[in-house]
Amino acid sequence: MDASAIQRAITRITYEILERNHGADQLAVIGIYSRGVILAERIVERIAELEHRQVELGALDITTYRDDKVVPNHAEKTKIDFSVQDKKIILVDDVLYTGRSCRAAMDAVLERGRPTSIQLAVLIDRGHRELPIRPDYVGKNLPTAQTETVKVSVNELDDADCVTIF
Incomplete structure (x- = not known):
């Protein structure tokens, strides 16, 4: 995917979120570090453009919640400055x-x-699930071999918007 394909995918996901949730009432968007946070920011910006209102935005560091990786002396980066109680939470990640x-x-x-x-x-969404998890909104289904790696690059961190497989 190039920059314009990523932008179209973000716009489509945003419209689908608003349609399924009948607008932005009680919505909160939480991005998973690191690139999911950038994508969440872009979705929140699109919602503001379309709905003329700001929805709450959070950033989630899942390192200490992982069951497959242990990182000693991890500095928590989570920033969720709102209550999730009774909200419609949209979790955003780069690759599933x-x-x-x-x-x-x-x-x-x-x-x-x-x-x-x-x-x-x-x-x-590259497939190969180990758990029964299915995304509600997908920018692109990208079938891959398990030996391949999918890399999402964003301007804010990588100086380019693109998705590559290697």
């Missing part, structure tokens, strides 16, 4: 692969309260 990151993110959100719903938006 095994589902373990999304499971960890749901655990982290549920530890903070009981939202009305948790929905998942991903830029890329």
